Amino acid sequence: MVGKNATESGGDETLDLFLKIGLDERTAKNTVANNKVTANLTAVIHEAAVIDGCDRTVGNLLYSVATKFPTNALVHRPTLLKYITSLKIKIPAQLEAAFLFLTTIASDNLKIDDFEAACGVGVEVSEEDIEKSVDEIFEENKAVILEQRYRTNVGELFAHVRKKQPWADPKVVKKIIDTNLYSLLGERTAADNEKPVKKKKEKPVKAEEKSVLVETAPEKPTEEEINPFLIFPSPDQNFKVHTEIYFSDRPVLRACNSKEILDKHLKVTGGKVHTRFPPEPNGYLHIGHAKAMFVDFGLAKERGGGCYLRFDDTNPEAEKKEYIDHIEEIVGWMGWEPFKITYTSDYFQELYELAVELIRRGHAYVDHQVGSCLDTHDFHLVDNNSLCMFQTPDEIKEYREKKMNSPWRDRPIEESLKLFDDMKKGLLEEGKATLRMKQDMQSDNFNMYDLIAYRIKFTPHPHAGDKWCIYPSYDYAHCIVDSLENITHSLCTLEFETRRASYYWLLDALGLYQPYVWEYSRLNITNTVMSKRKLNRLVTEKWVDGWDDPRLMTLAGLRRRGVTSTSINAFVRGIGITRSDNSLIRLNRLEYHIREELNKTAPRAMVVLNPLKVVITNMDAAVMDLDAKKWPDAPADDASSFYKVPFSKVVYIEQSDFRLKDSKDYYGLAPGKSVLLRYAFPIKCTEVILGDDNETVHEIRAEYDPSKKSKPKGVLHWVSESSPGANPLKVEVRLFDKLFNSENPAELDDWLSDLNPHSKVVIADAYTVPSIKNAAVGDSFQFERLGYFVVDPDSSPEKLVFNRTVTLRDSYGKQGK
Numbered sequence: 111m112v113g114k115n116a117t118e119s120g121g122d123e124t125l126d127l128f129l130k131i132g133l134d135e136r137t138a139k140n141t142v143a144n145n146k147v148t149a150n151l152t153a154v155i156h157e158a159a160v161i162d163g164c165d166r167t168v169g170n171l172l173y174s175v176a177t178k179f180p181t182n183a184l185v186h187r188p189t190l191l192k193y194i195t196s197l198k199i200k201i202p203a204q205l206e207a208a209f210l211f212l213t214t215i216a217s218d219n220l221k222i223d224d225f226e227a228a229c230g231v232g233v234e235v236s237e238e239d240i241e242k243s244v245d246e247i248f249e250e251n252k253a254v255i256l257e258q259r260y261r262t263n264v265g266e267l268f269a270h271v272r273k274k275q276p277w278a279d280p281k282v283v284k285k286i287i288d289t290n291l292y293s294l295l296g297e298r299t300a301a302d303n304e305k306p307v308k309k310k311k312e313k314p315v316k317a318e319e320k321s322v323l324v325e326t327a328p329e330k331p332t333e334e335e336i337n338p339f340l341i342f343p344s345p346d347q348n349f350k351v352h353t354e355i356y357f358s359d360r361p362v363l364r365a366c367n368s369k370e371i372l373d374k375h376l377k378v379t380g381g382k383v384h385t386r387f388p389p390e391p392n393g394y395l396h397i398g399h400a401k402a403m404f405v406d407f408g409l410a411k412e413r414g415g416g417c418y419l420r421f422d423d424t425n426p427e428a429e430k431k432e433y434i435d436h437i438e439e440i441v442g443w444m445g446w447e448p449f450k451i452t453y454t455s456d457y458f459q460e461l462y463e464l465a466v467e468l469i470r471r472g473h474a475y476v477d478h479q480v481g482s483c484l485d486t487h488d489f490h491l492v493d494n495n496s497l498c499m500f501q502t503p504d505e506i507k508e509y510r511e512k513k514m515n516s517p518w519r520d521r522p523i524e525e526s527l528k529l530f531d532d533m534k535k536g537l538l539e540e541g542k543a544t545l546r547m548k549q550d551m552q553s554d555n556f557n558m559y560d561l562i563a564y565r566i567k568f569t570p571h572p573h574a575g576d577k578w579c580i581y582p583s584y585d586y587a588h589c590i591v592d593s594l595e596n597i598t599h600s601l602c603t604l605e606f607e608t609r610r611a612s613y614y615w616l617l618d619a620l621g622l623y624q625p626y627v628w629e630y631s632r633l634n635i636t637n638t639v640m641s642k643r644k645l646n647r648l649v650t651e652k653w654v655d656g657w658d659d660p661r662l663m664t665l666a667g668l669r670r671r672g673v674t675s676t677s678i679n680a681f682v683r684g685i686g687i688t689r690s691d692n693s694l695i696r697l698n699r700l701e702y703h704i705r706e707e708l709n710k711t712a713p714r715a716m717v718v719l720n721p722l723k724v725v726i727t728n729m730d731a732a733v734m735d736l737d738a739k740k741w742p743d744a745p746a747d748d749a750s751s752f753y754k755v756p757f758s759k760v761v762y763i764e765q766s767d768f769r770l771k772d773s774k775d776y777y778g779l780a781p782g783k784s785v786l787l788r789y790a791f792p793i794k795c796t797e798v799i800l801g802d803d804n805e806t807v808h809e810i811r812a813e814y815d816p817s818k819k820s821k822p823k824g825v826l827h828w829v830s831e832s833s834p835g836a837n838p839l840k841v842e843v844r845l846f847d848k849l850f851n852s853e854n855p856a857e858l859d860d861w862l863s864d865l866n867p868h869s870k871v872v873i874a875d876a877y878t879v880p881s882i883k884n885a886a887v888g889d890s891f892q893f894e895r896l897g898y899f900v901v902d903p904d905s906s907p908e909k910l911v912f913n914r915t916v917t918l919r920d921s922y923g924k925q926g927k
Contacts, residue, residue, distance in 0.1 A: 124148060131155060132166025133173060141173075145554040146608055149356050151176035158191040168194060171205055178689075183212040184351045184364065186220055193231065203276055204229045213341070230277035237282055243274040244286045248294065259295050338687045339412045345381055345598040348372055348626055355611045358552030365614035367624050375596055375623045383415030384449070384598045387441070388588070391421050391572075392428035393642045394657040394664045395440050397678065397700075398603075401633040404682045405601050407446040416449025418595055423455050424587050426571040434572070436657075440665050444675045454587050455574040457594055461582050462534065464590060464620055465545060465563055469526045473619045474563060476529035477518045477546045479509065510559060513551050519560070533566055536579045540566045547586070549615060557608045558615070561585045589613040593622040600625040603632035604689065630687050634694045637848040638663045639856050653865060654849075660913050661849040661869050671846065672890050672900025672915035677707035694854055701916045708898045708915065712890040713740035716755065716788070716827045717878040717912075719843055719896065721762035724810040724828075726793065731834050733758040738789040738879070753881040757790050761830045762838065762877050768807060770798065777824030779810070784822040788894065792820045827894045829877040838877040842911040844902070845871040885910060892918075 128138035128151065141147050154176045155161055160168070171194050179187060190208055193199040199208060211228040212220075226232065247270045248255065255262050264287060271283050343350075349372050355363040367375070387406040389395060410417040419441055423429050441448065454461075468474040509516065530545055532538050545564035553559065563586035570576040589612075592600045600613075607629045617624045639645065640663060648654050648662070657664055660671035668678065681703040685695060716738065734757040744751030763779065772780035779785045784794040797811035829838045847869045855864045882891060890900045897917040904911045 124152065127152070127155060127161065130163035131160060131169030131172060132164065133169055137173070145556070147177055149554040150179075153354070153356065153362075154187075154191065157188055158195050160195060164195070167200065168197070171199070171202070174202065174205055178209060180209055180213040183215075184354055186212045186215075189220065189225075193229075198226075198231045199229055201277065201279060203272065203280070204231070207276075213343075233277045235275050235278040237286070240271070240275060240278050240282055240286055243271050243278075244283070244290055246274070247271060248290050252294075255291070255294060260291070260298055262291070264291075337412065338683065339409045341687065342409055342599055342628065343626065344413075345379065345383060346372075346376060348375070348598065348624075352624060352627065353610050353614055355558075355615055356554065357550050359550070363615070363618060365618050365624060371621075371623050379415075379596050379598065382598075383410050383413040384418070384596055385410045385415070385601060386418040386420045386592065386595065386597050387446075387448075388418075388420045388422045388454075389437050390425070390428070390642075391423055391430065391433040391437060392425065393433060393646055394436055394666050396640050396645065396665060397635065397663045397668065398633045398640050400444060400665060400678050401682045401685070402601075402603070403441065403444055403446055404679055405630060405687055407448075409599060409601070410449070415598070417446070418597070419448035419451045420591065420595070421451075421453045421455075421573070422584065422588065423453050423571070423573055424582050424584055426567060426569045426581065429572050431572055436666065440669075443669065444665070445679065452595065453573050454582075454591055455571060457587070457591050458574055458578055458582070460594060461587055461590060462580075465582070465586070466527065466530065468547070468563070468616075468620060469523060469530060469545075471619065472523060473548050474526065474545055475516075475519055475521055475548055476526045476533070477516050477544050477560075478542065479516050479518075479544075479546075510556075513559075515551050516546070516560065519546075519548065519551075530564070533564065533580050534578075536568070538566060540568050542566070545580075547612070547616065547619075549612060553611075555608055555611050557585075557612050561612055585609065585612055586616065589616055590620070590622065592625050593617055596623065597625040600627045602627070602629055604629045605632065629689065631690050633682070633685065634854075635663060635700065636694045636697045636853040637850050637855070638697070639850070639861065641856065644856065644861070647862075653862065660844070660846050670900075670902065671913050672708075672888075672898065673704055674707050674711075677703045680706070697848065704916045705898070705918075708890055708892065712892045712898055713753075714738070714742070714894055715740075715753070715879055715882050715891045716829055717841070717843065717876055717893040717896060717899075718762050718764055718827065718829045718838075719873050719876045720765040721829070721838075721877050722765045722768055722807065722810065724761050724763055724793070724812050726759050726761065726814050727796065727811050728813045729759045731759055733831075733833060736789055753879070755789065755879050755881070756830050756832045757787075758831045758834065760834075761787065761828045763787075763810075763826050763828050765807070767826050768795075768810060770807070778826065779812075779824070784815075784820055785824040785826050786822050787814075787828045788825050790828070791815055791818060792822050794820075827896075829879055832880055839880055839883055840875050840909065841878050841882075842909060843873045843876045843899070843914070844912065845873065845914045847871075882910070890915065 125138055125142050128141055129135065133141070141151060151173060154172050158164075158172055160172070164172075172191070175187065175190065175194070179190075190199070190212070193208070194205070199205055207229045208225070211225055215221075244267075247267060251267070251270075264284075267287055268280075268283060271278065271287070275283075349367050349369065351364045351366045353365055355365060357363065385406045387403055389399060407417045409415075419438065421434060421437070423434075438451065465474065508514070526545075529538070529543060533543055533545070543566065544562045546560045547563050549558045549560050551559055562583045564580045564582055566579060567581050568579050571578060571581075589600075610627050610629075613627055614624060634640070639648075645657075645662065645664065649657055649659075654662055658666035658670045660667050662668075665678075669675075678700075681700045684699075684703070735754045736757050737752045738755045739751065740753055741751050767778040767785075769776060769778060769780050772783055777785070779793075779795050781795050781798055784792050786792050792815040793812040794815070795810055795812050798807060799809040799811065800806060801808045831838060848866055849869050850861075850864045851866050852858065852864045855861045858864055885891070885901050887901050887903050887905060890898060891912075892898050893912075895918070896914075898915040899912040900915055902911040902913045
């Protein structure tokens with residue numbers, strides 16, 4: 111092909127191949143841009159013997175196999191492809207059922223009859239059968255469909271049909287649903303195309319009406335919701351093919367354990383599940399780590415095994431004792447108990463010895479493409495007899511982009527052994543040499559580009575001391591320590607999926623036991639950032655008040671904000687353990703679980719943030735002690751469920767609860783209008799005292815109704831003087847909101863400009879009831895009508911400080927979980 115290099119030519123050939131199987135041009139081009147998917151799909155096409163093309167329906171199913179096929183069942187992929195190309199499996203629902211079935215069986219235990227039954231092979235659903243099911247569903251939902259007309263959620267109707275006819279052709283189902291909608295509703299009208307008008311908020315049900323309401327039974331949770339760990343295989347199944355590693359110069363490696371290696375592993379573990387939670391001690395843990403803990407510790411606990419807390423401390427420059435102590439504390443706070451606490455540095459000697467063995471086997475070499483900022487042709491004496499020329503960063507970049515081997519890749523084994531020993535002894539300067547794994551520079555997976563195993567750092571280690579001046583990389587140490595600790599399930603998030611090949615390559619090269627590697631979607635939440643680099647910048651540049659700032663999604667910040675570990679774990683459990691990695695979880699979903707927890711555990715209290723003085727003119731100077739409820743449904747005879755509030759001639763309400771001009775939709779106080787002071791009496795505004803500007807309300811005069819005969823609609827919270835002339839108890843209240851304005855600030859180039867300037871509002875002199883005077887740090891309350899609040903560590907005997915955990919408003923609960 112004239113005018114194009116080999117890479118472009120290869121790209122065009124691959125694109126043509128993908129178009130031949132019926133992929134649309136956009137999908138095909140996006141696939142070519144993804145090396146991993148390209149490799150998988152190319153292998154699937156060749157394995158299915160459709161390199162000359164196939165029907166588009168078959169091609170789409172092959173694409174799903176390439177992107178979704180469970181890697182622990184690769185041995186069964188050829189069988190599945192035969193079913194697809196022979197059209198025995200021809201719809202996505204059958205394919206999903208096949209994936210699920212194949213993940214639950216051993217590699218040598220595929221029973222064809224069971225497989226075909228699970229996938230609906232041979233089941234033909236006629237158009238008449240589909241019509242009958244659709245008619246039944248339309249009859250069941252007729253009233254709703256007539257009300258919503260063409261705004262009816264067709265997806266829900268489709269789901270109902272699938273429950274009745276799981277193997278029905280989705281195209282036929284869609285056609286029949288559309289036909290039935292038209293038959294029932296007729297042509298679309300102009301009204302059908304208008305945006306729906308929001309309904310007015312319904313008034314709350316009166317207390318006397320509540321008893322006649324019939325509670326709807328909650329939907330029965332699915333088996334996966336009850337136990338999200340069902341997807342993981344047992345340790346004795348760890349003989350299957352873990353992954354296929356594609357090489358440019360040799361056959362595919364199907365990484366798996368031999369029977370001998372697996373038996374040795376099971377003898378050590380007793381067949382129990384062993385997982386590990388391996389944080390780097392270079393920062394504080396965030397809510398994404400809460401999901402990792404739930405998966406790692408949760409699986410081990412559910413299967414009666416153990417989870418290591420392993421500090422991945424391979425970079426001494428970034429690690430601190432502060433972070434180590436914090437991680438250990440937070441793991442306990444989250445409710446998890448480690449099986450053992452270990453450090454990657456505990457294994458530095460074993461890792462070094464295995465690196466020497468890797469060199470001896472011809473799988474590693476000492477390299478000088480180290481990426482340090484050196485002048486071109488910088489020469490350095492590495493021993494008495496040899497000179498090495500170092501390369502500039504630009505030269506190194508060119509080597510990687512052009513997939514060129516390092517000039518030192520084929521140096522003699524003995525020379526690499528000698529140089530590696532010199533590295534260990536500190537005879538080579540920092541940045542002058544690395545140990546690289548001899549993997550495959552021509553691979554489609556850049557994580558097989560001869561990754562670095564060791565580098566020189568003359569930095570004392572916080573745990574290992576000054577014994578070492580060479581340190582292993584994550585890519586080298588992680589998988590080996592997993593193996594040395596006999597981890598059964600090495601669980602990580604999807605961004606590590608491309609590292610799976612190098613993980614198994616190294617264990618195979620050293621003949622070590624291979625754990626299961628299982629990737630799941632990372633936790634991404636709206637209106638925040640969760641990369642350690644960005645979090646570190648927010649802290650070090652003082653955009654926030656430290657790692658435990660309540661606006662951050664660090665677990666320390668959430669704890670200080672008053673979020674409980676049980677609500678975080680409930681939130682994580684509700685999300686599930688999936689491989690869907692393209693969505694943000696809305697912040698209000700977390701807030702829903704926080705409210706669910708605090709509604710049961712946080713006693714009520716009254717606090718006025720911005721006080722407006724109300725003088726009750728028809729009351730004498732005496733102070734009454736009234737009963738207020740800590741809990742809304744407190745029985746009248748349970749004294750512990752009530753607290754005392756003083757009620758006197760001078761009370762304070764929120765400034766926002768008074769207006770000079772009344773309106774029908776306003777339930778606060780206004781001139782001549784009455785409201786009920788919660789737990790007390792109705793009051794009526796009789797006079798307004800204005801400031802010098804004749805606009806600012808300075809004081810309200812009112813009369814109270816001691817008989818409580820008047821029944822105003824509005825109910826206000828309030829705080830009273832505890833004795834004549836004495837101000838109520840003053841507290842500081844900090845109102846926290848979303849840290850960023852955008853849902854996904856991490857995508858923005860100038861993400862710091864998206865910080866919400868109103869994410870923290872401090873009210874220095876709020877008024878509260880005396881009953882919370884002795885509250886301790888960490889105590890939570892529901893401030894009536896305001897939200898849930900927690901006592902902050904900044905509190906002192908002179909003044910309590912409260913952080914708002916979450917508002918009372920719950921948008922997620924109304925949408926459904």
